[in-house]
Amino acid sequence: MAQKRKIPERAVFHMTPRRLAQLSLLTAAALILHVIELRLPSPVPIPGVKLGLANIFTVVAVYHFSARETGIMLVVRIVLGAVFAGNLSSLLFSACGAFFCLCGMLFLRKILPRRYIWLCSVFGAVLHNTGQTAAAVLVMGSAAVLAYLPILIVTGSAAGLFTGLCAQMVVKRIPGSGKDLP
Amino acid sequence: MKEGKGAKSWIVLAAAVFLAALAAGIFMLMPSGSRIVEVVQDGVVLYTIDLDSADDTVLTVFYPRESSAAARSNTIIVQDGEIWVSEAECPDHICVKMGKLRSGRLPIVCLPNHLMIRFTE
Numbered sequence: 567m568a569q570k571r572k573i574p575e576r577a578v579f580h581m582t583p584r585r586l587a588q589l590s591l592l593t594a595a596a597l598i599l600h601v602i603e604l605r606l607p608s609p610v611p612i613p614g615v616k617l618g619l620a621n622i623f624t625v626v627a628v629y630h631f632s633a634r635e636t637g638i639m640l641v642v643r644i645v646l647g648a649v650f651a652g653n654l655s656s657l658l659f660s661a662c663g664a665f666f667c668l669c670g671m672l673f674l675r676k677i678l679p680r681r682y683i684w685l686c687s688v689f690g691a692v693l694h695n696t697g698q699t700a701a702a703v704l705v706m707g708s709a710a711v712l713a714y715l716p717i718l719i720v721t722g723s724a725a726g727l728f729t730g731l732c733a734q735m736v737v738k739r740i741p742g743s744g745k746d747l748p
Numbered sequence: 749m750k751e752g753k754g755a756k757s758w759i760v761l762a763a764a765v766f767l768a769a770l771a772a773g774i775f776m777l778m779p780s781g782s783r784i785v786e787v788v789q790d791g792v793v794l795y796t797i798d799l800d801s802a803d804d805t806v807l808t809v810f811y812p813r814e815s816s817a818a819a820r821s822n823t824i825i826v827q828d829g830e831i832w833v834s835e836a837e838c839p840d841h842i843c844v845k846m847g848k849l850r851s852g853r854l855p856i857v858c859l860p861n862h863l864m865i866r867f868t869e
Contacts (some may be wrong), residue, residue, distance in 0.1 A: 671848035707791025
């Protein structure tokens with residue numbers, strides 16, 4: 567009987583208060599960077615090009631939390647980020663990009679050790695831009711916007727390298743993060 | 749050591765993707781040989797303009813096209829054989845900042861208003 571009772575409890579997503587606090591902190595930090603970045607003028611007048619500072623914490627979460635926890639954090643950050651930006655029309659693009667990016671990085675974290683967080687982030691950025699462009703093709707009803715993908719990949723790789731290196735420095739400094747993920 | 753080896757091939761892949769994108773990006777940015785421009789919204793061609801013969805005009809395109817109550821506009825200027833977006837009612841104004849249409853393959857786009865201006869053959 568006791569066993570039977572434990573099964574549904576396990577099926578329910580359980581998070582310790584400590585994990586919840588850590589996740590909330592990372593989400594808040596990501597949102598702060600997102601809002602700061604909104605104040606910076608866009609360096610290149612090309613739709614979709616941005617530094618993506620908030621993704622420093624997405625990459626940190628990928629290497630520090632479970633897939634599920636990272637996913638929850640990303641959804642909260644993207645929805646609140648779009649609300650703070652007052653630009654709900656960009657939600658579809660960021661959500662689509664983030665989905666591609668997260669799937670790719672969750673796969674790569676099993677292959678790439680912590681020394682290569684920057685590399686995982688570069689691939690994440692490239693996948694983000696790919697997802698974004700795919701959403702743009704659907705929205706515009708035309709494949710002509712695919713012409714932006716190469717440029718987005720070039721700028722995205724640079725941005726991903728920067729945010730990845732930042733994330734690597736953050737992960738190194740999180741206490742108790744010495745070992746790689748199980 | 750095994751992990752490092754695996755990472756190396758991923759670095760090579762990243763570099764290859766980057767270089768391929770760089771080459772393709774430069775190709776996309778090359779100026780167009782065509783002088784015919786189309787203004788497209790939601791995959792529907794609204795205007796086709798020959799920049800060599802067109803008179804100077806100001807076009808206003810609304811999104812959504814049907815209901816004009818809450819519609820947002822983009823103002824497109826055709827002048828001296830060039831075309832650009834001068835004003836946009838959208839959050840980012842990227843299409844305005846993109847300036848005049850020059851590249852053959854890279855259209856001016858306004859994602860919020862589903863508008864695209866590009867050279868056509």
